[in-house]
Amino acid sequence: MKIPAKRLLFGFLAVCSIATTAIGADFLIHDGDRVVFLGDSITEQRLYTTYIEAYALTRHPQWKLWFRNVGWGGDTSWLRQRSHPDEAKLFAADDPAQQKMVQDSVKRGLERDVLPLKPTFVTVKFGMNDHSYQAFREDIFKAYVRSQTAIAELLKANGARVAFLTPQPIEDKRSDPDQDIRNQSLRKFSDGLKEVAAKAGATFVDQFDPYMAMLLRERPNSSTGFVGGGDAVHPGPIGHTVMAWAILKGLGAPALVSRVAIDVATGKVGSEGCAVEGFSASGNRLNFERRDEALPMPIDEKAGPALKLAPILEDLDRYELQVTGLPAGTYELSIDAEPVGKVRSEELAKGWNLASQAGPITKQAQRVLSLVFQKNNLYFSRWRNVQLYAFPEWAQSKETETKRETELARLDQQIADAEAEIDAARKPLTHHFELKPQSP
Numbered sequence: 001m002k003i004p005a006k007r008l009l010f011g012f013l014a015v016c017s018i019a020t021t022a023i024g025a026d027f028l029i030h031d032g033d034r035v036v037f038l039g040d041s042i043t044e045q046r047l048y049t050t051y052i053e054a055y056a057l058t059r060h061p062q063w064k065l066w067f068r069n070v071g072w073g074g075d076t077s078w079l080r081q082r083s084h085p086d087e088a089k090l091f092a093a094d095d096p097a098q099q100k101m102v103q104d105s106v107k108r109g110l111e112r113d114v115l116p117l118k119p120t121f122v123t124v125k126f127g128m129n130d131h132s133y134q135a136f137r138e139d140i141f142k143a144y145v146r147s148q149t150a151i152a153e154l155l156k157a158n159g160a161r162v163a164f165l166t167p168q169p170i171e172d173k174r175s176d177p178d179q180d181i182r183n184q185s186l187r188k189f190s191d192g193l194k195e196v197a198a199k200a201g202a203t204f205v206d207q208f209d210p211y212m213a214m215l216l217r218e219r220p221n222s223s224t225g226f227v228g229g230g231d232a233v234h235p236g237p238i239g240h241t242v243m244a245w246a247i248l249k250g251l252g253a254p255a256l257v258s259r260v261a262i263d264v265a266t267g268k269v270g271s272e273g274c275a276v277e278g279f280s281a282s283g284n285r286l287n288f289e290r291r292d293e294a295l296p297m298p299i300d301e302k303a304g305p306a307l308k309l310a311p312i313l314e315d316l317d318r319y320e321l322q323v324t325g326l327p328a329g330t331y332e333l334s335i336d337a338e339p340v341g342k343v344r345s346e347e348l349a350k351g352w353n354l355a356s357q358a359g360p361i362t363k364q365a366q367r368v369l370s371l372v373f374q375k376n377n378l379y380f381s382r383w384r385n386v387q388l389y390a391f392p393e394w395a396q397s398k399e400t401e402t403k404r405e406t407e408l409a410r411l412d413q414q415i416a417d418a419e420a421e422i423d424a425a426r427k428p429l430t431h432h433f434e435l436k437p438q439s440p
Contacts, residue, residue, distance in 0.1 A: 026252040028163060028203060029056050029121060031063040036070060036117050036160075038151075039125035042167070042233070043071025046376045047240035048247065049123075051300065053376075054369045055248055055316065058295035059257070061426040066419075069376055070113045070383070077126040077147035078102055079109030091139040099146060106150040113383075119160045123205075123247070124151055127167035127189045128233060136185040145192050152200035163203035163251060166190035168211040168243055172232050175220045178212060205250030207243050214242060214309050227309070241299065241306035248316055257319040257355065258292045264325035284326060285436040292319075292428040296355040296362060298369035307356065317355040323348040323435065330438040335359040335431050342438060361431060368426045375418040382411040 029035060035056075037049040046069055053067045075081040078090065083105040090101050114122065130144045131137075152162045167190070169183045177183055190208045197204035211228075218227045226232065228239020235243065258273030269279050269288070279288040297317040299307065307313060321333070326345045333340050333354075340359035343352050356362060386407050391400050 027056075027059075027254060028161070028251040029065070031060065031065075033120045034066045034068075034118055036068050036114055036119040036122045037125070038114060038122055039071040039165075040075040040129050041071065041073030042128060042235075043069060043125050044073050044380075045071070045234060045240065046373070046380065047235075047237055047300075048243040050369070050372050050376055051241060051244035052248060052251075054365075054372050055244070055253060055297045057372065057422065057426050058297060058365050058368055059254070061294060061428060067376075068117050068119075068379060070117075071125075072113075074129055075126070076130045077124075077144050077151065078105045079147075080105070080129075082109035082113055090143050091137075098143060102143065102146045102150050106147060106154060110151070110154055114155070115158055119155070121161045121163070122155050123163045123165055124148070125165040125167065127186060127193070128170075131182065131185045131189050133170075133182055134185065135181045136188050141189065141192060144189060145196055148193060148196045149200060152196065152202050156200070156202075161203070162197075162200070163205055164193050164197045165205045165247055165250075166193055166208040168207055168228075168235065168239070169215060170232050171215055171219070171226050171228060171235070171239075173226070177215045177219060183212070203251070205247050207246035207250070210246040210310070211239075211242060218309065237300045237303035238306045238309070241303040241312065242310050245306075245310050245312045245316060253316055255315055255318045257294050257296050257317065259318070259320040259322065259351070260288075260290060261322040261351075262286065262288075262324070264323065266325075285434070286323065287432070287434050289430055290433055291430040292361070295365040295368065295426060295428055296358060298362075298365035299356055300369065301366070313353055313355050318353055319355040319358055319361070320351045320353055321348070321433075321435075322351040331435050332438050334434045335361065337432070337434075348435075361428075364425070364429070368422060371418065371422045371425055375415060375422060378411065378415055378418060382408065382415065386411060 035053070037043050043049060049067075049069045049071070056063075056065055072081045078085060080087065085101055085105040090098060093101060126148070127144070130140065132140060148164065152164075155162050167186055169177055169186060170180060171177060172180060174180065186208065190206060194204045194206070196202075215227055226235070226239070228242065229236025230239060256273060259271065260274060260276055261270040262268070262279075264281060264286075267281070269276050273294060274290055274292040277289050279286070281287075296319040299312070299317075323345075326348065328345050330342055330344055331348065332342050335358060338359040340354070341357050386404060389404070
């Protein structure tokens, strides 16, 4: 089919019909937010938190956003790694005594590690260590409920919105993880957390059920290794990507990055979340310039199998090209002269999601993810190895504290420089798209 000459060249600009503010209207992370991730060793891994951060930064590249991770291995909702309460007394205490112990412990932990960061939004992920890796215990559960409530109250009193995240299930190498008494206990803790969130006016995000559904479906077919990678308690990048998917959905993260729709028969070009200019068509070959308002969500290169475990691209990462009216056949797409993929005309007519294979665009998003990992590792070292480093008594002096302050200032500047580099790296660029019939 030859396209009429009058339709070959279009010197128009197809402008996004959905404003950026509207796209992000329901997302619980907002422009200007200072986000803190609070949790245990699973949060300290800096995986699901980095994926969430990278999503927010690439989806809203004009927003001013700031993220810090204060996860601590072995921690609980009563912040035992930060405040060190006597847990035997805590679990055995009557209601008034337990309430006082919880409030004191939570206050000390948050005042040291969270409140100085002046957060506006905090995700709280505890439960794995709280349930003590055993069958459900009512005495521990009472302390858990009180502690989570105290966290919400103190954070809200200091101007922060709160999202409670359930733990993911434990994954032992068994085909029935839902029958594991530890997971049955975690399920009850998660149900209790939902009630805490409702009473506290906080957001509740359940990642336990989606992750368990994945395990029940995949575990019988995986006789070696863990479905989520890592170990039974600490998933690897695959599992953390599934966790980030469940959490982002729970936070109202939108799916659409941007969309271009071309009707070859009429010569009409439409767009959402992007602008198109310089469109031309000749001999079933299409060319145009595309400038997006956002980048696709970067998927960790180590987490590729996660895309087969959950509808991550469908739910969170739709970077689309739709072309109708082309003759049947296979077409090749290149972006900035870089081949990025082949596609059937039928798939193009439905809408082709390029999020994970958009050549230079995907590479730009991957660079943002890499820079975010570097920044987060830098902050973790600054916080744990310098800020909280305890000099032995014989070494404590004004001189050592001066050295600490000097090192903190040096690292703060490195972190600020890293964040400036991230901001520059996440700005979308204009790219040249060419779609043509597959070469013989």
